[in-house]
Amino acid sequence: MGPELLGRLIERHAAALVLYARQWCAAPEDVVQDAFVKLVGQAVPPEHVVAWLYRVVRNAALSAARGDRRRRRHETAVAAQAPAWFVAPDTTGLDAREAAAALQSLPPEEREVIVAHLWGGLTFEQIAQVVGGSSSTAHRRYVAGLNALRERLKVPCPDRRTTPN
Amino acid sequence: MSGPTHDPELTALEDALVRLAPASGVNRDALMFRAGQASVRRRAWPIAAVASTLTAAGLAAVLLLRPPTVLERVVLVEPSPAPTAPQQDDSAADYLRLRDRLERESDDAPPPNPAAPALRRTIPLDALLGLPPDAVTDPWITSRKASFQSGDPL
Numbered sequence: 001m002g003p004e005l006l007g008r009l010i011e012r013h014a015a016a017l018v019l020y021a022r023q024w025c026a027a028p029e030d031v032v033q034d035a036f037v038k039l040v041g042q043a044v045p046p047e048h049v050v051a052w053l054y055r056v057v058r059n060a061a062l063s064a065a066r067g068d069r070r071r072r073r074h075e076t077a078v079a080a081q082a083p084a085w086f087v088a089p090d091t092t093g094l095d096a097r098e099a100a101a102a103l104q105s106l107p108p109e110e111r112e113v114i115v116a117h118l119w120g121g122l123t124f125e126q127i128a129q130v131v132g133g134s135s136s137t138a139h140r141r142y143v144a145g146l147n148a149l150r151e152r153l154k155v156p157c158p159d160r161r162t163t164p165n
Numbered sequence: 166m167s168g169p170t171h172d173p174e175l176t177a178l179e180d181a182l183v184r185l186a187p188a189s190g191v192n193r194d195a196l197m198f199r200a201g202q203a204s205v206r207r208r209a210w211p212i213a214a215v216a217s218t219l220t221a222a223g224l225a226a227v228l229l230l231r232p233p234t235v236l237e238r239v240v241l242v243e244p245s246p247a248p249t250a251p252q253q254d255d256s257a258a259d260y261l262r263l264r265d266r267l268e269r270e271s272d273d274a275p276p277p278n279p280a281a282p283a284l285r286r287t288i289p290l291d292a293l294l295g296l297p298p299d300a301v302t303d304p305w306i307t308s309r310k311a312s313f314q315s316g317d318p319l
Contacts, residue, residue: 006200007193014196015189029190033199040200086185094181118183146175153178 001045010036013050016119019085021057023111025064031057051126054116058130094153102152110145113138257316 014032021028035056039049046052085100103111112131116122117138124135124142131138291298291310311317 003197003201007197010191010193010196014191014193015187018189018191019187032191033196036196037199037203040203084188087188094185096185099182099185114182118179119187143175146178149182150174150178 001040001042006036006040009039009049009053013053013120016115016121017053017057019119020054020112020115021061022085023108023115024058024061026068027064028061031060031064034060048126050120051122051130054120054122054126055130058112098153099149102149105152106145106148110141110148113141114145114149117142260316 014036017032017035018028021031025031035053038056039045039053084096085103086096103114106114109131113124113127116127116130117124122130124138127138128135291300
């Protein structure tokens with residue numbers, strides 16, 4: 001894998017991968033960096049690089065989370081000073097902190113699918129391969145998670161203009 | 166990015182969410198440096214493995230194809246020590262030497278007889294006394310006879 005392609009992958013997917021890994025572990029940046037280094041070490045590049053990265057990051061983050069449980073007290077203190085999940089909002093209409101809190105409150109399986117699809121750009125088939133299960137299950141979790149987010153964020157309904165008969 | 170929700174409210178929420186840029190703490194330059202290190206390390210192992218394999222094969226060929234050599238070895242054999250003479254009883258030898266000297270130096274000593282030592286040693290005491298062999302069975306005489314013949318003090 002050439003450095004140009006690697007640089008493009010980092011620019012396009014590193015932030016989303018960090019967000020994805022942040023669901024499980026306290027040091028998502030390390031997990032993402034290790035995943036990219038592992039990608040470079042592959043003798044044969046994977047067919048779907050982005051999906052491969054998400055799978056590697058997920059496994060490493062879950063493994064790191066298991067190790068982090070032993071330091072739960074320390075995590076609690078660190079979580080209070082944890083970096084924001086999103087960059088400060090400007091024109092999105094959503095408050096970043098509220099969005100992060102609402103996302104955090106979701107069940108892990110729904111949150112995982114939403115992050116992978118919205119910010120990672122993975123299709124539901126790819127998410128199903130990463131997470132395990134079927135694409136329809138991934139889609140169902142996605143819709144359920146979005147509905148929960150809508151209720152918690154109190155997103156106003158868009159104007160529905162009905163055409164007069 | 167809009168998902169296949171077909172619900173205008175959910176689509177609007179998707180659009181609003183996707184505009185939130187995830188915060189990234191990944192240092193791109195540091196990551197590229199680590200990736201470069203990893204790629205170099207990966208190439209070093211095969212090169213080292215091939216080099217060591219070729220070296221081993223070359224050494225094996227040299228070992229198998231070289232002519233047989235005669236091994237010459239110098240062996241040092243230490244001469245065995247000479248057998249030591251049996252130790253003589255110094256006290257008996259001194260006694261005999263002293264007696265011979267007194268016999269030679271005394272005025273009334275007979276002239277030296279070359280056969281005397283052999284005679285003295287071969288003639289038993291019983292014969293000198295004119296007794297048949299083993300005629301004396303007294304322990305006191307027997308012990309003195311043995312002492313006289315061997316030269317040991319009583």
